[in-house]
Amino acid sequence: MASYFLVFQSHIYPANAVDIPVLCADSQSFALRPSNVMKGCQQNELSLGEGPIAYSLTAEKKLNPILEVRFKAAQAAAKSEGINLKIVSGYRTFARQQYLFDQAVKKHGSYQEASKWVAPPELSHHPLGLAIDVNYPNEPDSAYWLEINGYKFGLCRVFKNEWWHFEGNIAPGWKCPPLFKNARALLKS
Numbered sequence: 001m002a003s004y005f006l007v008f009q010s011h012i013y014p015a016n017a018v019d020i021p022v023l024c025a026d027s028q029s030f031a032l033r034p035s036n037v038m039k040g041c042q043q044n045e046l047s048l049g050e051g052p053i054a055y056s057l058t059a060e061k062k063l064n065p066i067l068e069v070r071f072k073a074a075q076a077a078a079k080s081e082g083i084n085l086k087i088v089s090g091y092r093t094f095a096r097q098q099y100l101f102d103q104a105v106k107k108h109g110s111y112q113e114a115s116k117w118v119a120p121p122e123l124s125h126h127p128l129g130l131a132i133d134v135n136y137p138n139e140p141d142s143a144y145w146l147e148i149n150g151y152k153f154g155l156c157r158v159f160k161n162e163w164w165h166f167e168g169n170i171a172p173g174w175k176c177p178p179l180f181k182n183a184r185a186l187l188k189s
């Protein structure tokens, strides 16, 4: 009876697990491995997630943990090719984004002009923990590695005028969507 129970358990559990393979990163090396279809990632692994990283209005005030795993996996892969990726800015408070936007308004003269360069806090994904700025301001070549290879990890560049800004807006392995012209274009999307 006991062994029957165990068999029963092992058939129940996968119903809660993933039904498509996801990428799992080793929690130390961040090397990637496709998950077992039925079991998902193992205990010493971190999942890169099944789809685009979802918005959450109740998210903790920090960088989204799946976005962080995706970046670390990309960082490990880049390092093996001699590229040093680093997050210069990730989670920002709403107040910090407001400050950055106010500075941009002073510099560019209006809300409309400023929002071409800095996302207004109500549009920015940094206060939601869903955006990272990579290798800004002096290493566009390194960020370009992520622009080309990021899709493998579920990371995409988003704006034509911000080579440093990346989000987890696709499932790992999907194709990145076309770039928005700038942060202001979010108003129309």
Ligand SMILES: [Zn+2]
Pocket (backbone or CB within 6 Å): 126, 131, 132, 133, 164, 165, 166
């Ligand atoms: Zn950014």
